[in-house]
Amino acid sequence: MAGPDVLQFSDANFQQEVLNSNQPVLVDFWAEWCGPCRMLAPTIDELATEYKGRVKVGKVDTDANRDTAMKFNISAIPTIILFEKGKISKRFVGLAPKRDFKAALDALVPAGAK
Numbered sequence: 001m002a003g004p005d006v007l008q009f010s011d012a013n014f015q016q017e018v019l020n021s022n023q024p025v026l027v028d029f030w031a032e033w034c035g036p037c038r039m040l041a042p043t044i045d046e047l048a049t050e051y052k053g054r055v056k057v058g059k060v061d062t063d064a065n066r067d068t069a070m071k072f073n074i075s076a077i078p079t080i081i082l083f084e085k086g087k088i089s090k091r092f093v094g095l096a097p098k099r100d101f102k103a104a105l106d107a108l109v110p111a112g113a114k
Contacts, residue, residue: 003045007058011067017056019086024108025056026101029072029079031063036095037078043098044080047105054109084108 002008009017009027018025028044030037048057062069062077072081072088080092082104090104 002041002059003048005048005052005057006045007056009058009060009065009068011065014060014065014068017058018083021056021083023054023056024089024105025058025083026105027081027083028059029062029069029074029081030059030077031061034077040078040095043101046098047101051105051109055105082108
């Protein structure tokens with residue numbers, strides 16, 4: 001289960017919540033059966049809390065939202081994509097340390113920015 005600050009994105013709301021967002025959006029493409037995805041979940045929860053109000057952080061269950069997964073060529077999970085103004089800013093495939101995500105996020109939203 002995702003933490004309280006992690007949003008749930010789907011085929012139905014992806015355009016509005018992610019591509020049309022005024023804020024940068026970090027999207028975790030994952031699946032329930034994926035061990036590495038589960039290992040990454042606490043990091044995603046922490047990022048959602050740390051960047052609340054500055055960055056949207058959410059998850060897409062690739063099994064339940066195949067259209068979105070296919071649209072962004074998700075061939076391995078976890079895949080984390082950082083969107084800015086509806087465009088892909090950065091893509092991470094597989095497990096990555098929290099500092100890598102923070103570096104990418106901080107480049108888009110400096111500390112203290114809203």
